[in-house]
Amino acid sequence: MQLVAGHHGATAAFVGTMRDFNEGDAVHGMTLEHYPGMTEKFLEQISRSAAERWQLLDTLILHRVGTLQPNDPIVLVAVWSAHRKTPSRPAAG
Numbered sequence: 001m002q003l004v005a006g007h008h009g010a011t012a013a014f015v016g017t018m019r020d021f022n023e024g025d026a027v028h029g030m031t032l033e034h035y036p037g038m039t040e041k042f043l044e045q046i047s048r049s050a051a052e053r054w055q056l057l058d059t060l061i062l063h064r065v066g067t068l069q070p071n072d073p074i075v076l077v078a079v080w081s082a083h084r085k086t087p088s089r090p091a092a093g
Helices: 038-054 088-092
Strands: 010-017 030-032 058-063 066-068 073-081
Touching (some): 038 073
Antiparallel strands (some): 010 073
């Protein structure tokens, strides 16, 4: 997918942030690992599925790996659509 100038009427973005708790326990940090190739393939599947379901013009998913601390951003999801009403649901997850 690629945005064409003038075709999108809305952009929505969601940033997921690391919390300092999980199921009542304090969390001071964590390390996220992934399998290169497999991770990107799965994120592409998510993007394609969302684009079809909500008629999106384009999508972007960035997910961090490595050591994270509370309040660090973990994931960015951005979507573009022709109409303003469309992008809020897929961006929020």
